[in-house]
Amino acid sequence: MKIRLLLFIFSFVLLSHSLYSQQHTRGVLFTSERNNKGEIIIVAENRDFCDYFVKIEFRDLMDYTVRGNITKGETVSRGKKIIATLTKSNPNSRSTYNYSTRIYKGSLDSKVNPDFIYTLPVKDGDSIQSLPAKGSRFTTIFNLEQAGDTIYACRGGQVCDKDLTDTETRSASQKNSITIYHNDGSLGEYTNYSKELVSVGDNVKMGQPIAIVKPNExxxxxxxxxxxxxxxxxxxxNETGLKHSSLVPIFHSANNGDGKLENKTTYIAQITEELLMQDMSKKELKKYLKNKEKEADKK
Structure with a gap:
C-alpha cells in the first residue's frame, strides 16, 4: 500500500512539474556556442511574434573579456541575435563563466503613442458600454449585451504566443487570452471570450474579428x-518589481467622438478611414492613398 502511495505521489509531482514547465516556457531561449575564432558566443532566440528586451548579467567570469551591450540590454525580435561574445584573455589558463538572464515582453527602442485612437471591439454601428474593473482602472470591461457575439480588434498588430512568458508574471497571459503586439511596442490583451478566431503569428487589422463571446451563467x-x-x-x-506600465486608451465612437470611456455610458462603434490609417506604415499609406486616387478617377 505504501509503495503504491509513493508511486502515486511521485507520478503526481512529475505531472505537476511537466504542466508547470509547459505553462511557463520562456519566450527567449539562450544558448552558448563557439564561432570560427574559438570565441564563445551567447545567442538569444526569440520564439515569439513580439519583441523582447533581454538583459544578461555575468556572475562568475574568469579569464574572459566580454563584448556586447550587456549593461544596457538588447531588444530581440523574432529569430536569433548574438548578445555577448567571450574571448579568452590567456589561452593556457583555466577559465569559467556563468550568467543569469532577464527578459521582458516589449521593446525600449519603440516610442509608445498614448494618443493613438482605438476602435470599440464590436461591429460598426453596434452599441456597447464600459464597466468599472475592480482593482484596476487600466482594465476596461466591455458589456456586449446590446451588441453581437463577435469581438473585433481595437487595434492592428501581430498575435503573440500566450504559452510563452517573460521574467515578469504581469505579462504571463491567461489561457483564455489574446495578446496583440502593436507597431509602437505596446500590447493589447483581450480576455473573457469563449472561442478564438485568430492564430499565433497572425497579422491582425483594426476591426478584424478575433474572438467569439458567449453569455455567462x-x-x-x-x-x-x-x-x-x-x-x-x-x-x-532595479528596486521596481513590475517592469510594464498600463495606459488608459482613447476610443472613437459615432456618438461621442474621441475620448476616454466613462462607465455605464453607451457608445456606438464606428470605424473611420482616419482610424485605419493610423496603423499603416509609410509604404502601406502611400499605396492606400494611391489606390484611393485611382478609384476616385474611375468615378
Missing part, C-alpha cells in the same frame, strides 16, 4: 481589454 456578455507597455524607467530601476 447570468446571461452577461463581457470582455476585458487592457493596454500595457515596457516602461524604460521601471526597467532601469
Amino acid at each position: 447570468k446571461g452577461q456578455k463581457r470582455v476585458r481589454f487592457s493596454v500595457y507597455f515596457l516602461d524604460k524607467n521601471r526597467v532601469e530601476n
Whole structure:
C-alpha cells in the first residue's frame, strides 16, 4: 500500500512539474556556442511574434573579456541575435563563466503613442458600454449585451504566443487570452471570450474579428481589454518589481467622438478611414492613398 502511495505521489509531482514547465516556457531561449575564432558566443532566440528586451548579467567570469551591450540590454525580435561574445584573455589558463538572464515582453527602442485612437471591439454601428474593473482602472470591461457575439480588434498588430512568458508574471497571459503586439511596442490583451478566431503569428487589422463571446451563467456578455507597455524607467530601476506600465486608451465612437470611456455610458462603434490609417506604415499609406486616387478617377 505504501509503495503504491509513493508511486502515486511521485507520478503526481512529475505531472505537476511537466504542466508547470509547459505553462511557463520562456519566450527567449539562450544558448552558448563557439564561432570560427574559438570565441564563445551567447545567442538569444526569440520564439515569439513580439519583441523582447533581454538583459544578461555575468556572475562568475574568469579569464574572459566580454563584448556586447550587456549593461544596457538588447531588444530581440523574432529569430536569433548574438548578445555577448567571450574571448579568452590567456589561452593556457583555466577559465569559467556563468550568467543569469532577464527578459521582458516589449521593446525600449519603440516610442509608445498614448494618443493613438482605438476602435470599440464590436461591429460598426453596434452599441456597447464600459464597466468599472475592480482593482484596476487600466482594465476596461466591455458589456456586449446590446451588441453581437463577435469581438473585433481595437487595434492592428501581430498575435503573440500566450504559452510563452517573460521574467515578469504581469505579462504571463491567461489561457483564455489574446495578446496583440502593436507597431509602437505596446500590447493589447483581450480576455473573457469563449472561442478564438485568430492564430499565433497572425497579422491582425483594426476591426478584424478575433474572438467569439458567449453569455455567462447570468446571461452577461463581457470582455476585458487592457493596454500595457515596457516602461524604460521601471526597467532601469532595479528596486521596481513590475517592469510594464498600463495606459488608459482613447476610443472613437459615432456618438461621442474621441475620448476616454466613462462607465455605464453607451457608445456606438464606428470605424473611420482616419482610424485605419493610423496603423499603416509609410509604404502601406502611400499605396492606400494611391489606390484611393485611382478609384476616385474611375468615378
